[in-house]
Amino acid sequence: MAAGSKSIDHDDEGETRRDFLFLTAGSFGAVGAGVVAWPFVSSMNPAADTLALSTTEVPLDKIPKGQSITVMWQGKPVFVRHRTDKEIEEARAVNQAELSDKQDDSERIKENKDEWLVVVGICTHLGCVPVGQKTSQSKGEYGGWFCPCHGSHYDTSGRIRKGPAPKNLAVPPYEFLSDTLIKIG
Amino acid sequence: MGSGERVEFDNKVVNWIDERLPLFTLMQKEYGVFPTPRNFNYFWNFGAIAMFMLIAMIATGIFLAMNYTPHVDMAFDSVERIDRDVNWGWMLRDIHMNGGSFFFIAVYIHIFRGMYYGSYKKPRELLWILGVVIFLLMMATAFMGYVLPWGQMSYWGATVITNLFSAIPFVGDSIVTLLWGGFSIDNPTLNRFFALHYLMPFVILAVVFLHVWALHICGSNNPSGIEPKGKQDTLPFHPYYTMKDTFGLLVFLVIFCVFVFYAPDYLGHPDNYKEANALVTPAHIVPEWYFLPFYAILRAITFDIGIPFTEITIISAKLGGVISMFGSIGLLLILPWLDTHPIRSARYRPKYKFFLLVFLAVFCMLGYVGSQSADAVFFGLPMTLIGILCTTYYYGFFLVIIPWLNNTEKGKDLPKSIHDAVLKTEREKA
Numbered sequence: 001m002a003a004g005s006k007s008i009d010h011d012d013e014g015e016t017r018r019d020f021l022f023l024t025a026g027s028f029g030a031v032g033a034g035v036v037a038w039p040f041v042s043s044m045n046p047a048a049d050t051l052a053l054s055t056t057e058v059p060l061d062k063i064p065k066g067q068s069i070t071v072m073w074q075g076k077p078v079f080v081r082h083r084t085d086k087e088i089e090e091a092r093a094v095n096q097a098e099l100s101d102k103q104d105d106s107e108r109i110k111e112n113k114d115e116w117l118v119v120v121g122i123c124t125h126l127g128c129v130p131v132g133q134k135t136s137q138s139k140g141e142y143g144g145w146f147c148p149c150h151g152s153h154y155d156t157s158g159r160i161r162k163g164p165a166p167k168n169l170a171v172p173p174y175e176f177l178s179d180t181l182i183k184i185g
Numbered sequence: 186m187g188s189g190e191r192v193e194f195d196n197k198v199v200n201w202i203d204e205r206l207p208l209f210t211l212m213q214k215e216y217g218v219f220p221t222p223r224n225f226n227y228f229w230n231f232g233a234i235a236m237f238m239l240i241a242m243i244a245t246g247i248f249l250a251m252n253y254t255p256h257v258d259m260a261f262d263s264v265e266r267i268d269r270d271v272n273w274g275w276m277l278r279d280i281h282m283n284g285g286s287f288f289f290i291a292v293y294i295h296i297f298r299g300m301y302y303g304s305y306k307k308p309r310e311l312l313w314i315l316g317v318v319i320f321l322l323m324m325a326t327a328f329m330g331y332v333l334p335w336g337q338m339s340y341w342g343a344t345v346i347t348n349l350f351s352a353i354p355f356v357g358d359s360i361v362t363l364l365w366g367g368f369s370i371d372n373p374t375l376n377r378f379f380a381l382h383y384l385m386p387f388v389i390l391a392v393v394f395l396h397v398w399a400l401h402i403c404g405s406n407n408p409s410g411i412e413p414k415g416k417q418d419t420l421p422f423h424p425y426y427t428m429k430d431t432f433g434l435l436v437f438l439v440i441f442c443v444f445v446f447y448a449p450d451y452l453g454h455p456d457n458y459k460e461a462n463a464l465v466t467p468a469h470i471v472p473e474w475y476f477l478p479f480y481a482i483l484r485a486i487t488f489d490i491g492i493p494f495t496e497i498t499i500i501s502a503k504l505g506g507v508i509s510m511f512g513s514i515g516l517l518l519i520l521p522w523l524d525t526h527p528i529r530s531a532r533y534r535p536k537y538k539f540f541l542l543v544f545l546a547v548f549c550m551l552g553y554v555g556s557q558s559a560d561a562v563f564f565g566l567p568m569t570l571i572g573i574l575c576t577t578y579y580y581g582f583f584l585v586i587i588p589w590l591n592n593t594e595k596g597k598d599l600p601k602s603i604h605d606a607v608l609k610t611e612r613e614k615a
Contacts, residue, residue, distance in 0.1 A: 041363070044377065045363035049552035050367045070464060078463050100489075124501060128341065128466040133395045150347065150484060151559040162488050166501045 012128040046178060055185035057177070060116065065095070068133050070121060075106045077121035077129055078172060079145070080182075083156060088114050091157035092142060098161075101168045105157045108171050118182065119158040120172050125165035215401055220419035221426055222407035224607050228302075229426075230433030231295040237286035237434055239393065243386050245281040249274075251332065255379035257372045260335035261460040279449040285327050286452045287441050291474035292320060296517075300541060302528030305379035306405040310521035312399040317517045319392050322475070326385040329341070329378040331473060332370075336457030341368050341380075341470045349483075352504040369463060410529030410604045411599055416604040469558050477555030478548050482579065483510040484559065509576060516583040526589045526594060533597040540586050547578045 018148045044052040058080055063069055068081035083091070091105040109117060123130050131137040131146035135179070141148030142152035142161045147154075152163030174184040191210045194200040203209045217401050251275045252271050254263040268272035273560040296316070299305055305313035332343045351357040366373030389513035404413070413419050420426070444451060452474060456467045472480050491498040500508070516523075554563075561568040600606035 044363050044366055046362060046365075046367050048374070051375065052373075059533075075367060075463065125348075126345040127351075128344065128470065129464065130446070131466075139210050148466065149559070150469050163304050164484075164502045164506070 004059075005042070007009055008035065042156050057181060059181050062075070067135070070133055071184070073120075073172060076099055079117075079119050079133060079158075080115040080123040080124065080185055082121075083115050083117055087143060087156040091136075091155060094155065094157075094159075099159060101160055101166070103157075103159060109174070109177060113176065116141040116182075117156070117158060118174050118184065119169035121145075121148050121164055123149065123152055124160065124167040125150055125152055125163070130169075144164070190199060190555060199371075214424075214429070217421065217423045219401070219403055219422040220413065220416075222413050222603055223420045223425075224407050224409060225405075225417060225426065225429065227429075227433055228294070228298040228408075229431055231291045231298060232435075233430040234434050234437050235291040235295055236393065238284055238291055239389060240388065242281060242284050243390070245277045245284065246383070246386065249281055250278050250383060251547070253379075254479075255333070255376050257375055257461070258333060260333060260375060264334045274409060276445070279445045283441065283444045283452060285330065286473070286475065287437070288323070289327070291437070292323065293475070296320065297545065299406075300536075301531045302406055302408055303410050303524070303526075303531070305521045306524065306529050307521070308403045309399075309406065312396060312403065313397060313521055314391055315396040316490065317514065319389055320517075321514065322385060322389045322392065323428055326382060326389065327387070327473065327475070329382040332361050332375065332378045334457060335375065335380060335457045335461045337465075337467050337578055338454045338457040338470070340370060340461035340463070341466055342472055343374070347374075349507050349510075352507045356506070360411035365472075381514060382612050406529065406531065407497045407603060408530060408535070409600060409602060409603055411606075414602050414604075424572045426465070431463055435583070471556055475555070477553075479510050479513060479555075481551040481555035481572050482513050483507065484555070484578050485509065485569070485576040487569055487573075509580075513576075513579060516580070520587075523583055524591065526596070527589050528596045528599065534590070534594055534596045537587075537590050540582060540590070542583055544578070544582045546574045547582075551579070 035117050053074060056071055056078070058069075058071050058078075060080070060082070063080065063082045064089075065082050065116055066084045068079055070077045072078070080173075088105075094105075096102050096104070105114075108119075119183035121133070125147065126149065128149035130140075130146050130147040132139040138146045140161075142153050142155035143160075144154040144156045144158055146152070147165065149162065150164050152165035153161050154165075154169055155161050157168075158171075160166070172184050174182050177183050191203065191207055192213065194203055194209060197271050199209055243449055249267060252263065252267050252274060252376050254260055264278070268276070271277075299316070328342075328346060331340045345369065347361055350360045350364065353360060362368065364374070365371065366377060397600060407413075442601065452473060456458050471477070482508045487502055488505075489498045489502050491501040526534065526537070531541055550571070554568055554575060557563075557568050561570065563571050
């Protein structure tokens, strides 16, 4: 382009003007393409009705000590576990240095509600549902849950103790509406 | 393409069209008289076989889509209805289901052929890269297709694979939410997977077109790995290789039909005949067989990589597994630049041949490891150990052995020409 235009005897100013126009037109084009692409990409994110399914209430009075139930929240299973004194003791006694995702048991429960553990029942490795909810199932080497997919073991506080999962089972946002009722979400 | 010389056709209609759009000239040039090395063996059938399988998948897929419902409440039942009530639905579905497996069989043999005879070397690097792109697109398509019947393996396989993206630092979780269109695999996910599963085969078809175009620019490689030097080294594609390809395809289809009609579910997993359930994870999630070696590489990394003697983790076990898995295919992309040895064919490279055959065995072993549960034991050794050893060989083959052979392997003497090599073997036989 530069070589061709020289032969038509333009002054040098015309040359820079053309470069400037080329660059600005190009960048406006690129920004425009991005603006057009955004709604398409964004349409793949959760829709308003999906976002609306946000809270679940769970009554606790029918869960005996030592047992747990599974409830659905945002399409995900949530484990609600009524822990025994022994399980609470085990969760507290852990040496922090042994943990790969360091968290004290007290950070994972509500104050003075030591017997209730509420965690999202999705393995932090690749999203399987760990077993250990039913009394007949394996609870893993640390008495919490065991993920059969790739062999992650969780303890009685839902913390990762062994296996490929990088993080503890997530604690969802929840609050006690009364002593026997919680609201998740 | 097409704007070059034209031949006259005797048929007036053909000639009239060809003058305006030289389709017949193109076919004549690229598939009729196209000069092809005369020494192909049956390994050279699998490109044509893969092409046939792609067309068969698109054809059966379009008709299956007419009876399939991409909704979480109806998908599973609509597939059962195809099997039981739709006229010939069982056959369309079994061809499609097993066709996926046989497409992968053809493509795996095709890729191995390329590695054995050095088909990726100059000037065929781009041809090879387009092939790897097709392989990646096939994997994405097959994965999304497997989700559509909405069985337990569909659901949990999709959960595991989409969760791979959550290993990406900082943006991982947002990407997973974007892929799902929600907070778990659900109806939005099924819907978009159906849309993309319908689209992707046509994208594959477009890349196959580029792959074949690139092939027709530099011509086929051949078992000797030396370029044809003249007319005595080649045969016209038709009728010599149209016949050879058709024969190979028919043998392949006989085996295919045995599976379709006598063992349609042999390559599948019984758990996928249970409807998807978000609350129950199957005890043992396995992908389809053609993903198993890569699944084993994913699971091989069970340790964090960090700075020694500190507690700082740079790459978590999860991210490490994901990187290794994608990296194992990434290595194929750069293979033309890893292997710079001047001899193409393993026939004349005994050391490369040995390590490549070990690689093949290791790859199959990885497939076996991938099919077993994480805590399985193999002759007294933990399966995770076998997995990491095989993964190490996989990487070592590309990154250590091949570069080492570049400088050390002398290789055998190459024949003077294809013509010469063919006559020599014929003389020896006589």
